[in-house]
Amino acid sequence: MLRRILAIFIARNREFYRDKAGLGWNIFMPFLMVFSFAFIFSGKTDDVFKVGVLTRAGDLTRESIPFLRTRHIRFIPAKDLGPAVTEVERQQIDLLLDPRAPSKYWVNEHSAKGYLAERLLLAASTGSGALPERQSVSGRALRYVDWVLPGVLGMNIMFSSLWGVGWVIVRYRKNGVLRRLRATPLSALEFLIAQVLSRLAVVLSASIIVYLGADVFLDFVMRGSYLALFLVYLAGALCFISLGLIVASRLRTEELADGVLNLISWPMLLLSGVWFSMEGAGPAAQTASKLLPLTYLVDAARQVMVDGAGVTQVLPEIALLAGVSLLLLSLSAWMFRWE
C-alpha cells in the first residue's frame, strides 16, 4: 500500500515542479499581491493625531479637560485598558490618556507622532494642576502589510489547495489518467491519500518560500510561535485540499470544476477578512464569514503573527479546521468515482 501511495505521490510532485509556468505562478502570485497592497496602503490617514481616552461610560466630557479641546486631534473613547495599551504599542493610536485622577498617559517610545502628541498633552496640562503620570510602552507600528500578510498566505494556500487537487483530478478523469490507474491494483483511497500528501507538501513548501521571501523584502512582524503558525497553515491546507477533493470526486470537465472552485473561493476571498477586517461589516456578512473555513485560517494565522499567540491560543481554530478536514476527506473518499 505504502509503495503504491509513494509512487503516485512522487509522480504528482514531479508533475508539479517540472511545470515551470505553474510553479512560477504559485510563488510569484502571492508576492505580487503582498507588494501591491503594501504599496497601495502605504498612504497616511487624514487625522493628524489619534488619542485614546479611557472613560467608563464610553463618552467624552470634553469641557472638563483642556487637552480634549485641542483641534485636529481625533479622540477615541476606550473602555478597557489592555486593548487600548496594545493599540499604543502598535501605534494604531498615538497616545492613550486616562483623565481620571490620578491621571496617566501611555506613549510609545518609538513613535514620532506619539512624541508630538505628548508635547501637546503636556502643554495643555500646564497650569491645570498636577501633570499626568507618564507610562512608557514600546512596540513597532502595525502596518497594513503586517496585518494582510497572514491573510495573503492563507488565501494562497486556499487557491493552491483547491485547484491543485480539484482541477487536476478532474483533468485526470477527463484525459484518461484515472482510467489507466484504475486498471491497476491501486485503490481509490491510496490514490486520494497520495494526492493529499503531494499537495500538502507542495502548498507548505511554497508557503515557506513566500514567507521567507516576504521576510527579506518586507520585514513584517511575527510575534508568535512558528510551530503554531505551521500547524494553522497545515490544518488550513488540509481543509482546502479536502474541499477540492469533494469538487473533484465526480465532475468530468475542467470548465465545470473551474466554475465550482471559483464559486467556492470568491466568497471566501471577500468575506474571510483577508483584505479588510470584518468587524465593521454588516451582521449578514459577519454571519456568512463565520461559516467559511478561510475565516478561521486567516484569523488564527493573524493571532499568531500579529498578536503573538502560541499553539494553545489557536488550538480551537486548528481543531476546527482539522475536524472539518476529516469530515470532508471521508466524504470525498465515499463520493469519489474513477470515471
Add this chain to the structure above:
Amino acid sequence: MTALLEARDLVKTYPGVRAVDGISFQVNRGSCFGLLGPNGAGKTTTLEMLEGISRPTAGEVLYEGRGPDRRFREEIGIQFQSTALQDFQTVRESLRMFASLYSRTADMQELIAMCNLGEILDRDTRRLSGGQRQRLLLGIALINDPQLLFLDEPTTGLDPQSRRNFWSLIEEVRRRGKTLVLTTHYMEEAQRLCDEILIADQGHIIARGTPGALVKEQFPASVVRLPLTAWPQGRPMPEGCQVRNGYLEIFGKEVPPMLERLERAGADLSELRVDTPKLEDLFLELIGHDLRG
C-alpha cells in the same frame, strides 16, 4: 485448451440504450481473441466489462472460473484506446511508477528491449510519436508480466509502417504465452493476429469463428467500384450491386466476369477500381447497412 476468461450473457444498458445485449463467449488460454464491429457495436463497452472497469447490468465475467477480484487486477494488463499519462514524466519514470503499483513485475530490461523503448527512455511522454506512444502504453500494459492482455484498438491512428511494427510486437507477446483480447477496426489486423474473432453489431453477435473460416464464408474476394456517372443513363442496374457514396459496387469472388457484365452494359470503365473488401465491406454483406459514425 481451457477457458481463461468467460463472458456469460453480458448485458449493459445506459439510459435509453442497450449497448450490449446478451453476449457470451470464451477466451482460451494462450489464444488471441478479436472483437470486431463498427463504431457503436458495443466493442469497447464489452471490453470494459471484461476488464472489470465497468460492471455488467446483467450477466457475469469469469476469470479462471471466478469473478474479478484483486488478484485479477494483478494478473491482467490493459492498453486503452486513449490514455493520457501523467504530464512531465519521462518514459522511464512512467514505467517505474506503474511497476510500483504491482506486487509482481516483468523484467524491466527485457521489457524495454522488447518494446523498443531503449532510445526514448529519458524523453518526456508528451513528446512521443504515435508509434512510440503505443509501444510505451504496451510496455505499461505488460509491466506486471500479465497472464491476460487487453488491447483496445491498439493501432488506430498509426501509420502503416508503425502498424506493422506493432503487429510484430504483439506476435512477440503471443510467443511468450500470453492470452490476448483485442478490439480492432482492421480486418487485416484481426486476420494476422487473432485465432478467433467475434463480430458484433448493435450489441449482438452477428458472426464468430476463426478469421480464415469467416473470410471464406462471408467475404467475397473483391469489390469492383464504378462512379455512378459512368453508368449509362436509363439502363437498369446490374443484379447484386449496390449504390453507396456515389459509387456502384459489385461484390464477387472473380473479377473478370464482373468486368464483362459492366462492359456489356456499356459502362465507361476508365475510372473503375478493384479493391479487396475491408471490414466495412464485410459489414455490408453481413448486416446490410453502412458503418455508423
